[in-house]
Amino acid sequence: MDLPFDLAQPYGLDRADKQPLLLGVLNELTAAHCARCEPYGNILARMFPAGPALHPEDVPFLPVRLFKSLELRSVPQEDVVKTLISSGTTGQSVSRIYLDRETAMRQTRVLAAIVTSFLGRRRRPMVIVDNREVMKDHSRFNARAAGILGFSSFGRDHFYCLDGEMGLDEAALEAFLEAHRDAPLFIFAFTFVIWQYLYQACVARNRRFDFGPDSVLIHGGGWKRLLDQQVDNALFKARLSERLGIGRVLNYYGMVEQVGAVFMECEGGHLHCPVFADVIVRDPLSLEPLPTSRTGVLQVVSCLPLSYPGHSLLTEDMGTLLGEDDCPCGRKGKYFTVSGRLPQVEMRGCSDTRVLP
Secondary structure, eight states, X not given: OOOOSOTTOTTOOOHHHHHHHHHHHHHHHHHHHHHHOHHHHHHHHHHOOSOSOXXXXXXXXXXXXXXXXXXXXXXXXXXXXXXXXXXXXXTOOOEEEEEEHHHHHXXXXXXXXXXXXXXXXXXXXXXXXSOGGGGTXXXXXXXXXXXXXXXHTTEEEEEEOBOTTSOBOHHHHHHHHHHTTTSOOEEEEEHHHIIIIIIHHHHHHTOOOXXXXXXXXXXXXXXXXXXXXXXXXXXXXXXXXXXXXXXXXXEEEOOGGGOSSOEEBOTTSOEEOOTTXXXXXXXXXXXXXXXXXXXXXXEEEESOOSSSSOSEEEEEEEEEEEEESOOTTOOOSEEEEEEEEOTTOOOOOTTSEEEEO
């Protein structure tokens, strides 16, 4: 199933052009998964007995939590090349997401299209705020490792600034910054890792670094820990700019159940839907779609999952749709914010994920 979108323009379609293409792919995926995944077909027969959706809001959705209790796979086991497993605390069930080769390739291509639209195609010297050890245990290849692996393709001269004990290697970081003083840097980190192990380490040691005005940090995951410390997005950016001299700080929203089509934050602080994906805000009680500026539970749709029925998922996150096709940054499509978890929902971030071969 080919993607009917221009990969070179991940934010290039307005609603009138995007919606028919998106709806067509989503209906194809619903039919394909219904035929190939018996549990999914049974759910649809009981909960969504109507035919093809007439609007994206009508596409059948699964509660994301179902992946914890059901094996939802639309390809034979022998076609599975990778299994993503989201971890909970002891005694909790885990989600298993099955990827075949084609789904994994689609995710890689789409992630590249999204990220290069922000960074450009020229690879930058890259600082990874983590340690190399996280990449070595392939039996527990968690989302930090998967994120590093995915985003590393957009950088060069990769430098891990934390040692095996998650301590900051100040001398090595200073030498790397000096060696690449005239180049725009790319920094990748999980949110709580850069805050706890780089920023707070610098504060404790009264150190400052200058990554340069053209540097870009892309980060995501672990916001719960920062919000518990009363650190919001604005304060996070201000502190990193002040202490580390990072030029642009861009957050992204994504989850293990729908990897690839991440929702990147623009210069105005808004999360954007690429042409390959969309978001719908629903009333937490009635599940009716909500209009702009109303906060509700997020449903995310994606054109990417071929090997499992994850193309339309009701998340456990709360958010607000801010607008569509009119963000000051110039990108087309819906843009939104995420405000937290539904009450009484277990907390798990995308960093609590591992990959099995």
